[in-house]
Amino acid sequence: MPPAIHPVDLIEILRRHRLTPAIVFLTSRRACDEAIDTFAHSSARMSTQRSEAIREFLEKFTKDFPSVEHHPLIPVVQEFGVAAHHAGHLPSWKIAIEELMRQGLLDAVFATTTLAAGVDFPARTVVITQSSVRKSQDFTDLTNSEIQQLAGRGGRRGKDLVGVVVITPSPYIDLNILGKGLTGYPEPIDSQFVVSYPMVLNLLKAHSLDQIEGLLAKSFAQFQLNQRSSIHQDHLDQIKEQLTPYGPRECADWITQWKGFDLARRRKAHRHPIVTNDTPFLTACLPFLTPGRLIGLPKGPAIILRQYRSRGTFAPMLSVIRAKGTLGECPAHSVTQVYDRLFEFQPSRTIPWCQPQVLAQLKKELSQLPARLPTVPILPETQETDDPLLAEVLTEEFPCPSCPSHPACKKDFPLASKLRQKAQQLTKTIQALRDGLWHRFQQKADVLHKFGYITANSQLTADGEWARLIRINHSLLITELIRMEAFSGIAPGLLAGVMASISHDDDRPGSYMRLPSGLASMLTQVRAVADSLSPYEPPPLLRSDVAALVESWIGNPQLTWASLVRSTSMAEGDVYRLLARTLEFLSQIYGLKVTHPGLADTAHSAMVTMRREVLQELP
Amino acid sequence: MHHDDLKRELQNLPVKYLHHMARGRIHRHFRLGKHRLVELMLAFPPDQILAIETELQQILTTRQERLAAQEARAAARPPIPASPFQAKNRPPKKRPTFGPFQPSITLKQILEGIGVPESQPFVPDPWQTEAVEHLAHSDVIVSAPTGSGKTYVAIQAIRQAMALNQTVIYTSPLKALSNTKFMEFTQLFGPDQVGILTGDRRDNAQAPLLVMTTEILRNLFYDAASGEIDLRLHTLGLVILDESQYLADPERGVVWEETIILCPSQARLLLLSASIGNPQDLAEWLQAIRPIPCHLIRHAKRSVPLRGLYLHPTGQLVPLFKNQDILQGKGYTFHPETKQLFAEYEIKPFH
Numbered sequence A: 001m002p003p004a005i006h007p008v009d010l011i012e013i014l015r016r017h018r019l020t021p022a023i024v025f026l027t028s029r030r031a032c033d034e035a036i037d038t039f040a041h042s043s044a045r046m047s048t049q050r051s052e053a054i055r056e057f058l059e060k061f062t063k064d065f066p067s068v069e070h071h072p073l074i075p076v077v078q079e080f081g082v083a084a085h086h087a088g089h090l091p092s093w094k095i096a097i098e099e100l101m102r103q104g105l106l107d108a109v110f111a112t113t114t115l116a117a118g119v120d121f122p123a124r125t126v127v128i129t130q131s132s133v134r135k136s137q138d139f140t141d142l143t144n145s146e147i148q149q150l151a152g153r154g155g156r157r158g159k160d161l162v163g164v165v166v167i168t169p170s171p172y173i174d175l176n177i178l179g180k181g182l183t184g185y186p187e188p189i190d191s192q193f194v195v196s197y198p199m200v201l202n203l204l205k206a207h208s209l210d211q212i213e214g215l216l217a218k219s220f221a222q223f224q225l226n227q228r229s230s231i232h233q234d235h236l237d238q239i240k241e242q243l244t245p246y247g248p249r250e251c252a253d254w255i256t257q258w259k260g261f262d263l264a265r266r267r268k269a270h271r272h273p274i275v276t277n278d279t280p281f282l283t284a285c286l287p288f289l290t291p292g293r294l295i296g297l298p299k300g301p302a303i304i305l306r307q308y309r310s311r312g313t314f315a316p317m318l319s320v321i322r323a324k325g326t327l328g329e330c331p332a333h334s335v336t337q338v339y340d341r342l343f344e345f346q347p348s349r350t351i352p353w354c355q356p357q358v359l360a361q362l363k364k365e366l367s368q369l370p371a372r373l374p375t376v377p378i379l380p381e382t383q384e385t386d387d388p389l390l391a392e393v394l395t396e397e398f399p400c401p402s403c404p405s406h407p408a409c410k411k412d413f414p415l416a417s418k419l420r421q422k423a424q425q426l427t428k429t430i431q432a433l434r435d436g437l438w439h440r441f442q443q444k445a446d447v448l449h450k451f452g453y454i455t456a457n458s459q460l461t462a463d464g465e466w467a468r469l470i471r472i473n474h475s476l477l478i479t480e481l482i483r484m485e486a487f488s489g490i491a492p493g494l495l496a497g498v499m500a501s502i503s504h505d506d507d508r509p510g511s512y513m514r515l516p517s518g519l520a521s522m523l524t525q526v527r528a529v530a531d532s533l534s535p536y537e538p539p540p541l542l543r544s545d546v547a548a549l550v551e552s553w554i555g556n557p558q559l560t561w562a563s564l565v566r567s568t569s570m571a572e573g574d575v576y577r578l579l580a581r582t583l584e585f586l587s588q589i590y591g592l593k594v595t596h597p598g599l600a601d602t603a604h605s606a607m608v609t610m611r612r613e614v615l616q617e618l619p
Numbered sequence B: 001m002h003h004d005d006l007k008r009e010l011q012n013l014p015v016k017y018l019h020h021m022a023r024g025r026i027h028r029h030f031r032l033g034k035h036r037l038v039e040l041m042l043a044f045p046p047d048q049i050l051a052i053e054t055e056l057q058q059i060l061t062t063r064q065e066r067l068a069a070q071e072a073r074a075a076a077r078p079p080i081p082a083s084p085f086q087a088k089n090r091p092p093k094k095r096p097t098f099g100p101f102q103p104s105i106t107l108k109q110i111l112e113g114i115g116v117p118e119s120q121p122f123v124p125d126p127w128q129t130e131a132v133e134h135l136a137h138s139d140v141i142v143s144a145p146t147g148s149g150k151t152y153v154a155i156q157a158i159r160q161a162m163a164l165n166q167t168v169i170y171t172s173p174l175k176a177l178s179n180t181k182f183m184e185f186t187q188l189f190g191p192d193q194v195g196i197l198t199g200d201r202r203d204n205a206q207a208p209l210l211v212m213t214t215e216i217l218r219n220l221f222y223d224a225a226s227g228e229i230d231l232r233l234h235t236l237g238l239v240i241l242d243e244s245q246y247l248a249d250p251e252r253g254v255v256w257e258e259t260i261i262l263c264p265s266q267a268r269l270l271l272l273s274a275s276i277g278n279p280q281d282l283a284e285w286l287q288a289i290r291p292i293p294c295h296l297i298r299h300a301k302r303s304v305p306l307r308g309l310y311l312h313p314t315g316q317l318v319p320l321f322k323n324q325d326i327l328q329g330k331g332y333t334f335h336p337e338t339k340q341l342f343a344e345y346e347i348k349p350f351h
């Protein structure tokens, strides 16, 4: 959607107020291209002198980067001094535009916000037309950091006395988000540490388990987990303080004793003992699923209002408030994420399980959640311990009825047991935070052991030795394919095609080319392996159109870039990125030249054929 | 009700009622403007339209009753002079204001500042010098806004290290940025001094200054740890991680952590980052895991002041905020003209 103001008018207004050069951020690539198209029929030309300067620059530039020579946007750039710059373009084109901008020859560049991070071209003015961006199917508000990244492009040191940010409304705008973003502080950053298979293999290659535990403890992830656990520790200390009046009485652990007694008393009414058949994972989760806890459900985030057991099956259930403010009930096993965020409130016994104003507050909290939240690592107990209480209930007699502390215990039990439960929960959280990373490492190591990449005592096997050199996404799929010799005797083009479809994780639609039969059967095989690995590694999209595209580029060395691009509906820049990524994957396979010389040769010849025309312009 | 009548009725309604009706019908309705909401509602199938009409009738009747009641009450009270804005907009959140009344800035005042500064000899900012100096004996993290001159720090640090015959590695998150920096450094230091490493290519890998993406450096460190050193890591004196706010990238952030953890202890680390909220956390972290101290340089102020304008689709240009320069952490008040124009836009966007 273009900005509500006509792009030509926009540029003329900017020119009139000496606000050029400007970068205009639009929501989509298409919006950028369409904005440029509107200039073709306008009279917003530049002086012939500057047009000439641009022409000269581009002429010189095409000597190093021939791919720019016949770019369809060149006439508009030369005549009107405006250009589009987004991921759909070739890197060479983007470099040209950036350089023209740096030399002050352009009046405006229409760009997408995704590009703001990382590319180095400033201007006097930045035009913002939106307050949210599309991130995987959904619109999310721009963060303060992102807005400041955009606005930061305005005002060049040494060339401008002041920078200007111009906001012009489009249907995607909320003025307050922009006001807050421009004047607020940038958000703190959070670690995004994930343990991957190559990481485990490479660490095990050079370090002992003890050393690895030390290395993981050095991560920023652990640093932040420790920060969080120290907050919980403070809380725990407070609770322990509150628990001091409830120390030992006639019996040392009177709370447990009374709990057992209480249970036994009530159990008399029941005919059948209560049996739970929760999974160990669910059991490990339950202590965290308390009122106020933020959780992820398949439909989105929610805050727990109470936990209870269903009447019939005695399954653990939750009452929750969802993002829209609706109340709901759901089984505890449907919880997908347990976040490390607790909204304290006073639970009540009747619907809606808390004070109405709390409900409003919780709804507000839910609407303001940041995009990413830390989760509580859940550590399921490995061996099932029988509930010791249950055993006691059934076997022992309780001294309580005749004990002198009976009245005191009866009075204090509700509060004391609640405090103690809380303390236990906090201890568990702290434990989980401290051990989370190591636990994740072990999970990955277990999988690698299962597949035979490492031995029972954590040494690399012969397969592990070479598999550690594949340090890319979907590494497990690739190494498994190599082990089952799926690629033996394969043509270079075919190998590249398969690698392309493994590497490509963009679902932006492309065209469906005719699949060569060899590629089709190969992809079927790869898909089957990927599906069988899905419990251990999320399968790639494995699109066959991109495989066919890459296969044709390598299978037919006479094919020109222009006709390759013409054969697909993908944008030129996307085709380039696809090939560049495939090159990266192939080069990792080429790295196996010692153990798999034949395969490495195939990969190498694919790489050599691949690097022609545009693909050899840049390192 | 006729289509156009319904449209008019809906458009005359305050937007909060529209949101009320849109609830459960239009996905993410709360982020849409009035015009778009009406458009979407009119596009519903006939049975939904009927339901909307009934709701609309209900709202209209209750509203009329309320308005009538309000009028009756207002008539009973002595009249209060109303400000021209309050009729249309909610009053802004009241902030305690101290000192004399501050008049809003004018467009002229904002535009007057625009221009080209006289060319001045290059004088490094104090924070830039400070960063370079501290690199002599500690790791350094620089957190400064875009465009403030972090590259200068990198270049001086490279000079300093090369003078000591050390190897320097410069990484950026994107291949495109690596290429730009490679060209920039080649011009600056000469082609024989700069090399570039990518997944499948090594150009001039023996040069004292190597440019690469962070992934490539991480891989180098893994190879070095397992004894397959093919680069002079023992002479490595400085590692520069540009755009290190990428540490928080959901997919690739882990690579920055691996690189920092595996970075040899004799090499200095220079982290260059855009403004982030918690640079002191990063500094404390480095301090805790590295054998040498870590110095944090946090430069929050923009080098070139930034001003805001609001451009209405009719072509009217007005100041965005009440104040001249956009400052951080001081809150914000939109300029009255912006408020008025934007309210108009929300009611009837221009085509």
Ligand SMILES: Nc1ncnc2c1ncn2[C@@H]1O[C@H](COP(=O)(O)OP(=O)(O)O)[C@@H](O)[C@H]1O
Pocket: A120, A157, A158, B122, B123, B124, B125, B128, B144, B145, B146, B147, B148, B149, B150, B151, B152
């Ligand atoms: N001390 C200074 N005085 C004047 N201009 C400077 C100074 N330091 C850097 N610059 C200029 O500021 C611009 C932006 O610098 P850059 O290093 O790209 O910013 P960033 O912090 O985003 O990396 C460059 O053109 C540079 O020449």
Ligand SMILES: [Mg+2]
Pocket: B150, B151, B242
């Ligand atoms: Mg920079």
